[in-house]
Amino acid sequence: MTAVKLSIDYDAFEEGKRIETEIEQLSNSPEAAGVSSLTIGDWGQAYENSSEDAVQALVKHSASFPALRRLFIGEMGYEECEISWITQTDLSPLLPAYPELQSLTAQGGTNLRLSQLQHEKLEELIIITGGLGKNVLADIAAANLPNLQKLELYLGVDNYGFDGGLEDLYPLIAPGKFPKLTYLGLKNSEIQDEIAAALADAPILDQLETLDLSLGTLSDTGAEALLASGKIKGLKLLNLSHHYMSDGMIQRWKNSGLPADVSDQQKSDDEDDWRYPSITE
Amino acid sequence: MLPAERLIVFCNPGDRRSEGIQQARSRLGMPPAVLIPYAGLLLGQPLADLLEQAGYWPDMLPEQEQPLGGVSQQAGQRVDGMQVLDALQGQAQVNSPAPDRQPDLTQLAAQGRDSSRQSRLAAPAPAAPAPDTAPPLLRLESPGGSFETERALIALGAPDAPDADDSLHPYGGQPDLRPLSFKAAGALQDMPGVLHHPSQWFRGYCRLLARIQREAGHLLPSARWTNHPGEIAAMTDKRRTQQLLAAAGVPIPRPLKGSSGEAPVDYASLRGLMLSQRMHRVFIKLASGSAASGVIAYQLNPATGAEVAVTTIGVESYITRPPVYYNSGKLRRYTDSALLAGIINWLYRHGAYAEQWIPKSGAGGQSFDIRQLVVAGVACHSVARVSRTPITNLHLRSRRMTPAEAGLSEDMQAEVRHTAEQSLAAFPHSSVAGIDVLVGSTGRTYTADVNPFGDLLYDVEYHGCSTYEWEMKQLSGRNLAL
Numbered sequence: 063m064t065a066v067k068l069s070i071d072y073d074a075f076e077e078g079k080r081i082e083t084e085i086e087q088l089s090n091s092p093e094a095a096g097v098s099s100l101t102i103g104d105w106g107q108a109y110e111n112s113s114e115d116a117v118q119a120l121v122k123h124s125a126s127f128p129a130l131r132r133l134f135i136g137e138m139g140y141e142e143c144e145i146s147w148i149t150q151t152d153l154s155p156l157l158p159a160y161p162e163l164q165s166l167t168a169q170g171g172t173n174l175r176l177s178q179l180q181h182e183k184l185e186e187l188i189i190i191t192g193g194l195g196k197n198v199l200a201d202i203a204a205a206n207l208p209n210l211q212k213l214e215l216y217l218g219v220d221n222y223g224f225d226g227g228l229e230d231l232y233p234l235i236a237p238g239k240f241p242k243l244t245y246l247g248l249k250n251s252e253i254q255d256e257i258a259a260a261l262a263d264a265p266i267l268d269q270l271e272t273l274d275l276s277l278g279t280l281s282d283t284g285a286e287a288l289l290a291s292g293k294i295k296g297l298k299l300l301n302l303s304h305h306y307m308s309d310g311m312i313q314r315w316k317n318s319g320l321p322a323d324v325s326d327q328q329k330s331d332d333e334d335d336w337r338y339p340s341i342t343e
Numbered sequence: 344m345l346p347a348e349r350l351i352v353f354c355n356p357g358d359r360r361s362e363g364i365q366q367a368r369s370r371l372g373m374p375p376a377v378l379i380p381y382a383g384l385l386l387g388q389p390l391a392d393l394l395e396q397a398g399y400w401p402d403m404l405p406e407q408e409q410p411l412g413g414v415s416q417q418a419g420q421r422v423d424g425m426q427v428l429d430a431l432q433g434q435a436q437v438n439s440p441a442p443d444r445q446p447d448l449t450q451l452a453a454q455g456r457d458s459s460r461q462s463r464l465a466a467p468a469p470a471a472p473a474p475d476t477a478p479p480l481l482r483l484e485s486p487g488g489s490f491e492t493e494r495a496l497i498a499l500g501a502p503d504a505p506d507a508d509d510s511l512h513p514y515g516g517q518p519d520l521r522p523l524s525f526k527a528a529g530a531l532q533d534m535p536g537v538l539h540h541p542s543q544w545f546r547g548y549c550r551l552l553a554r555i556q557r558e559a560g561h562l563l564p565s566a567r568w569t570n571h572p573g574e575i576a577a578m579t580d581k582r583r584t585q586q587l588l589a590a591a592g593v594p595i596p597r598p599l600k601g602s603s604g605e606a607p608v609d610y611a612s613l614r615g616l617m618l619s620q621r622m623h624r625v626f627i628k629l630a631s632g633s634a635a636s637g638v639i640a641y642q643l644n645p646a647t648g649a650e651v652a653v654t655t656i657g658v659e660s661y662i663t664r665p666p667v668y669y670n671s672g673k674l675r676r677y678t679d680s681a682l683l684a685g686i687i688n689w690l691y692r693h694g695a696y697a698e699q700w701i702p703k704s705g706a707g708g709q710s711f712d713i714r715q716l717v718v719a720g721v722a723c724h725s726v727a728r729v730s731r732t733p734i735t736n737l738h739l740r741s742r743r744m745t746p747a748e749a750g751l752s753e754d755m756q757a758e759v760r761h762t763a764e765q766s767l768a769a770f771p772h773s774s775v776a777g778i779d780v781l782v783g784s785t786g787r788t789y790t791a792d793v794n795p796f797g798d799l800l801y802d803v804e805y806h807g808c809s810t811y812e813w814e815m816k817q818l819s820g821r822n823l824a825l
Binding site for chain 2: 069071072073074076107109110139140141142144147149221336337338339
């Protein structure tokens with residue numbers, strides 16, 4: 063079992079190196095048959111060039127990667143590209159090309175689509191964005207993923223492409239939509255309180271082990287709705303990490319005995335304004 | 344064993360740096376350094392007077408050769424320290440601003456005086472000390488940390504300042520834009536973190552360095568510098584630093600410049616060059632800034648025209664007067680073009696430098712660079728500065744790790760040390776600098792900055808020594824660069 067990451071840094075791209083060539087070279091190498099996890103990092107100035115060439119090459123050479131189970135398209139940090147600037151493409155051609163795939167992760171919401179989201183065996187779908195478009199939410203709502211166990215969506219903010227609302231999320235949590243789902247993450251959202259309130263009594267909680275509402279703007283408002291719910295008691299983990307809840311609310315979670323992660327409390331900007339002198343070193 | 348040379352430090356006495364040096368010397372059993380306050384120099388006091396006030400033995404100064412009253416000496420006779428102390432007491436009490444430290448300093452004076460007497464009697468020419476007397480060592484410390492010093496330096500950089508020796512300013516011939524008069528600068532109010540007038544501050548600083556060099560050269564002609572004032576000026580101007588590094592063959596992030604070598608001069612030309620040179624991610628740095636002051640990680644999206652900047656620069660905007668820029672401890676993120684144009688034009692007005700943003704290596708959403716101290720040509724203490732943001736300076740809530748903890752292999756650590764040593768070697772008259780080394784994600788190293796005062800690193804040891812202890816042990820006239 064081998065994990066491989068391919069990426070093209072700025073200089074390499076300027077010198078003419080291309081991701082599709084890297085993928086082809088890997089497909090021709092002896093290790094290709096054993097690659098179980100493949101990560102495509104920066105495909106070269108991803109704020110300008112989309113992942114389309116990478117996707118096409120992966121489809122073209124899929125026969126060379128029979129063991130591939132995990133695929134990550136767009137793993138790059140702020141040192142390489144702003145997440146909200148990563149230009150993606152329609153990733154759905156990958157699914158029929160890799161029928162044994164279990165996990166698909168994509169980072170970057172710009173131009174992202176999953177237009178034909180059908181796969182018998184996919185267990186995990188993770189989409190990391192600074193702003194997820196409602197067209198992608200609609201793609202997921204129309205998906206046929208009978209084996210999906212983990213759905214983790216970083217929804218982001220409208221400034222960076224989140225143009226949806228609760229109405230775009232309801233179809234994802236409709237009963238029977240993903241019958242095997244045990245991990246639901248609707249996170250990194252600027253409407254985290256609304257999402258918390260909408261989920262608090264949703265039937266889908268009955269099948270979940272983990273509800274992940276972390277990294278967003280959750281405040282005491284959303285927390286009250288969750289605490290008032292009887293359904294959260296069945297969760298094994300309620301991830302609320304990185305939040306704006308008050309000290310008092312954090313204490314209530316601790317007293318509740320519920321398996322809630324309330325770490326990484328955020329402060330509002332006003333309290334966080336400090337200045338430093340131009341010390342010279 | 345040779346007698347340890349006297350160390351004279353130009354500093355803000357009582358700050359962490361001067362205290363660190365004195366503590367190190369005390370722990371090593373070395374006599375305390377003679378501290379010359381920038382405040383005194385900036386008030387116009389001659390260096391000779393300040394040396395005397397600080398307890399430096401006056402008879403070593405060429406134009407002040409009078410014996411101290413009450414102490415008679417003979418050739419080869421060892422003078423009792425307490426005798427001299429008694430004789431000096433009255434005088435020192437008048438002059439010393441810190442009476443609690445006075446006995447140490449006078450005792451020190453006695454020791455120095457003793458050995459210097461011996462050497463002068465042994466050698467016919469006082470200007471050439473005998474081999475057993477080491478000439479004093481001069482060390483410049485950071486002038487930061489005091490608003491009074493900052494204000495006085497801005498005043499000294501004014502067009503109408505009394506001392507206008509710009510010989511150490513790398514770009515001294517280019518006038519500062521919108522300068523403050525000597526009087527206006529002297530009336531500046533202390534507003535925490537506010538960047539009052541960086542280019543004029545730098546000009547004033549270069550003038551102070553030139554004056555110290557002049558007076559020290561006259562009073563202490565045989566003294567040696569740990570870092571030469573001219574090279575401190577060069578290290579404090581990033582444009583000149585990177586130029587010298589490149590000329591010395593040290594790998595640096597590629598500077599942003601046009602095909603005929605032209606550097607950006609404002610927001611418009613910066614964006615034009617970023618597009619024409621296909622360098623869409625740059626660091627823009629205030630030429631004379633330090634401690635991430637005036638640094639912007641700036642990106643321009645060639646496809647959409649969008650821009651985003653992460654920076655330490657905070658802005659207070661006003662309707663009726665120009666904005667005030669300050670050092671924000673919380674990193675700011677700007678996407679508004681009008682605001683960014685204002686900030687970037689302001690930076691360029693004070694002198695700025697733009698270079699390729701090298702993606703730093705890291706893992707798990709964090710990246711790091713290495714602060715590598717080099718002393719007397721050899722890399723010693725190092726710290727990995729690990730951050731979730733593009734700007735890694737330690738006071739900005741970065742985490743500190745050892746390079747190994749940050750995941751740097753032995754080979755790469757050796758490469759970092761080598762790059763840092765190469766970088767200091769580009770300054771042949773300097774013996775101490777903290778070098779900021781980037782390790783690109785592909786394993787190449789680049790020097791991003793050379794900090795002449797980059798040795799204020801706590802809780803880092805090298806062969807059991809703190810940074811100052813190591814420097815005190817390593818730096819003597821015998822192995823200085825100069």
